[in-house]
Amino acid sequence: MVKKTASENIDEDEITIDIDEPEMTIEDLPGVGPATAEKLREAGFEELLAIAVMSPMELAEQAELGEAVSSKIIQAAKKLANIGGFISGNALLDRRKTVQKLTSGTSAMDELLGGGFETQSICEVFGEFGSGKTQIGHQLAVNTILPISQGGLNGEVFYIDTEDTFRPERIAQMAEAVGMDPQDALDRIHVARAYNSAHQMLLVDEIKRMAKSIDVKLVIVDSLTSHFRAEYVGRGMLASRQQKLNKHLKELKQLSDVQNALILVTNQVMSNPAALWGDPTKAIGGHIVGHASTFRLYLRKSKGGRRIARLIDSPNLPEGEAVFTVTAEGLKD
Ligand code: GTP
Ligand code: MG
Numbered sequence: 086m087v088k089k090t091a092s093e094n095i096d097e098d099e100i101t102i103d104i105d106e107p108e109m110t111i112e113d114l115p116g117v118g119p120a121t122a123e124k125l126r127e128a129g130f131e132e133l134l135a136i137a138v139m140s141p142m143e144l145a146e147q148a149e150l151g152e153a154v155s156s157k158i159i160q161a162a163k164k165l166a167n168i169g170g171f172i173s174g175n176a177l178l179d180r181r182k183t184v185q186k187l188t189s190g191t192s193a194m195d196e197l198l199g200g201g202f203e204t205q206s207i208c209e210v211f212g213e214f215g216s217g218k219t220q221i222g223h224q225l226a227v228n229t230i231l232p233i234s235q236g237g238l239n240g241e242v243f244y245i246d247t248e249d250t251f252r253p254e255r256i257a258q259m260a261e262a263v264g265m266d267p268q269d270a271l272d273r274i275h276v277a278r279a280y281n282s283a284h285q286m287l288l289v290d291e292i293k294r295m296a297k298s299i300d301v302k303l304v305i306v307d308s309l310t311s312h313f314r315a316e317y318v319g320r321g322m323l324a325s326r327q328q329k330l331n332k333h334l335k336e337l338k339q340l341s342d343v344q345n346a347l348i349l350v351t352n353q354v355m356s357n358p359a360a361l362w363g364d365p366t367k368a369i370g371g372h373i374v375g376h377a378s379t380f381r382l383y384l385r386k387s388k389g390g391r392r393i394a395r396l397i398d399s400p401n402l403p404e405g406e407a408v409f410t411v412t413a414e415g416l417k418d
Pocket of ligand 2: 218
């Protein structure tokens with residue numbers, strides 16, 4: 086059974102928005118406070134790209150800034166505007182080498198993912214209610230705290246809870262099962278309840294701020310889409326909803342790159358009347374969410390409490406399935 090909403094019969098992929106539209110503003114540049122931003126604007130620098138292509142001397146002169154400051158601002162603008170240009174395959178390989186893998190606690194799912202959930206990526210877990218999305222979130226929260234030698238990331242967790250389904254008791258149970266002190270585990274998992282989609286997006290900024298002093302390795306948004314879906318109802322709202330979701334996902338992706346962290350987002354499915362064969366359900370959010378996620382896991386309930394996770398559209402792994410169960414101790418093969 087699939088939960089029904091008013092927007093059920095709208096094809097989300099009918100709406101196209103420009104996914105590559107620049108979202109960053111000069112205020113996003115590190116080291117640029119309100120005063121500097123004001124100077125830049127007064128000198129006519131509204132866009133990152135305009136700054137990125139300047140020389141430090143030119144920018145210093147035109148915006149009345151020091152040359153050293155200008156140089157830093159230009160470097161940062163180049164990064165944010167993403168015009169660093171080409172990098173070699175080897176440089177890319179070096180960057181890939183810093184990717185870490187987080188265990189799911191089950192060998193089947195780890196294998197499906199080529200060794201575990203990858204940092205520097207967004208993983209979308211979608212499926213109907215009760216399929217185990219929130220349980221995976223809880224399990225990964227606990228596993229992230231584990232030392233690297235045990236398949237963990239030895240880091241901390243931010244959990245954005247939109248449906249009020251985070252349960253510290255569940256964390257305590259799962260922590261004990263892996264030999265961790267439940268209180269230590271709960272100390273390293275930071276939870277915020279998001280009251281609406283705007284608040285949900287603000288919480289990402291808050292994580293960015295807190296990441297300066299906390300080694301964040303996992304950010305969970307459970308659920309990514311529920312507020313957006315409830316707030317932007319009907320065809321007329323679809324474009325703005327997709328726009329906002331896209332911005333939210335971009336900010337999350339940036340966080341995952343900067344922190345070398347994993348982003349786990351959960352998503353529900355809706356019935357897809359257009360499907361002539363196969364599974365008549367599809368993930369909410371259409372291709373905006375699908376494209377933003379590096380890994381997509383589709384969860385289904387199966388016989389005897391078993392659950393099936395199917396890997397969909399991975400950049401470098403074959404499609405496949407893993408079977409797992411949810412027990413009091415957490416996810417098991
Ligand atoms: P929605 O958020 O409603 O869309 O569902 P979800 O996909 O997040 O489902 P969730 O992860 O909450 O899965 C709930 C299911 O996990 C329950 O129906 C139980 O089968 C199982 N579960 C949750 N907690 C426990 C537990 O403590 N012990 C056991 N054995 N199973 C549990
Ligand atoms: Mg849930």
